[in-house]
Amino acid sequence: MLKCGLLGEKLGHSYSPQIHSMLADYEYKLFEKSPEELEDFLKSGEFDGLNVTIPYKKSVIPYCAELSPTAAQIGSVNTYKKGHTSHHRSNQAQPHDSPPLRRKSLRR
Numbered sequence: 001m002l003k004c005g006l007l008g009e010k011l012g013h014s015y016s017p018q019i020h021s022m023l024a025d026y027e028y029k030l031f032e033k034s035p036e037e038l039e040d041f042l043k044s045g046e047f048d049g050l051n052v053t054i055p056y057k058k059s060v061i062p063y064c065a066e067l068s069p070t071a072a073q074i075g076s077v078n079t080y081k082k083g084h085t086s087h088h089r090s091n092q093a094q095p096h097d098s099p100p101l102r103r104k105s106l107r108r
Contacts, residue, residue, distance in 0.1 A: 001025070001026055001027055002026035002027065002048045002049065003026070003029075003047050003048050004026055004027065004028050004029075004047060004048055004049045004050065005017075005028055005031045005047055005050055006029075006030050006051045006053060007031045007033065007041075007050045007051070007053065007056055007060075008030075008031075008032065008033075008053040008054065008055070008056060009032065009033065009035070009054075009055055010032065012032075014030055016051070017030060031046075031047070031050070033056075038059060038060075039063070042060065042063045043063070047082060048081070049079065049080065049081045049082065050079070050081075051078060051080075052077055052078050052079065053078070057076040058076055058077075060077055060080055061075070064080070065083075
């Protein structure tokens with residue numbers, strides 16, 4: 001079973017585990033880590049994939065071998081996937097290209 005979760009510093013408000021339990025058959029936990037715990041956690045291999053939230057969207061970048069073009073462009077990631085020999089990150093959020101912004105002609 002996949003081991004996934006949300007990485008952040010303060011996550012007590014998050015409904016992510018409940019939401020993910022309704023979506024699919026995988027483990028989804030909250031990983032509340034202090035800045036001092038971040039490096040050891042990322043190197044631990046306790047997970048298969050993470051959603052990354054504030055304050056770590058930029059802090060995880062040095063721990064991966066590869067960035068998606070979007071993540072590289074904006075310097076921030078919100079997903080972190082463990083590979084066999086390396087970690088990969090991307091940023092799925094593209095607010096400048098969302099349908100409401102396109103309709104308002106605010107797209108860059």
